[in-house]
Amino acid sequence: MKRRYKNDANEAAPMIKLDLFLIAFLSTLTIRMVAVEPHQDEMSAIAPAISSISVMTDGFDFPVGAPNAKGYYNAQKFGVNNHLGDDWNGVGGGNTDFGDPVYSVGKGRVTEVSQFFGGWGKVVRVAYTYQENGVEKQVESLYAHMDSVYVKKDDILNRGQKLGTIGNAEGIYLSHLHFEMRNKIALPLGQGYSKDQTGYLDPTKFIKAHRPK
């Protein structure tokens, strides 16, 4: 049946009302979460509704040995040999860390899951939004040489959620996690090494400066 378009103006009104209702409802939820600290079961009932609307992380943890990189060391720090990330290795050395969990450093959205082979192997990228001095900012992290990957593009990850395991890029390296942080989303893949650090952040320095409150 053909609709009568002359009534559209009237039909729009309830939708605006619904939007206002939603905004009011969500504001109430946010205030409620902060103000009364609901019980755990109540929190988990609310969480899905919030995460589907706004993905904002409350801070950043380390990608291995979460939250503090316990049991791991940074074998090649950002800037050393023009390295554009950190190389996380288990303190046991060699391949003892092969298959260890890799965690999302914050709450964010998966922007890429790819197998590049060669020097990169399996790569996961996650975009994170956070607030600093009242300003909303975004960073993107890149997790490379992974063995297993448990996430897919557009998944919403919690801080500390396991996204995959430490690998060796199909046997090219002794296993470790190459971990980068960029100050923009969707920068080119890059080479992992460069004298030009434009767009790249020192991941350890960044995480230490943005721990959850």
Ligand SMILES: [Zn+2]
């Ligand atoms: Zn590396």
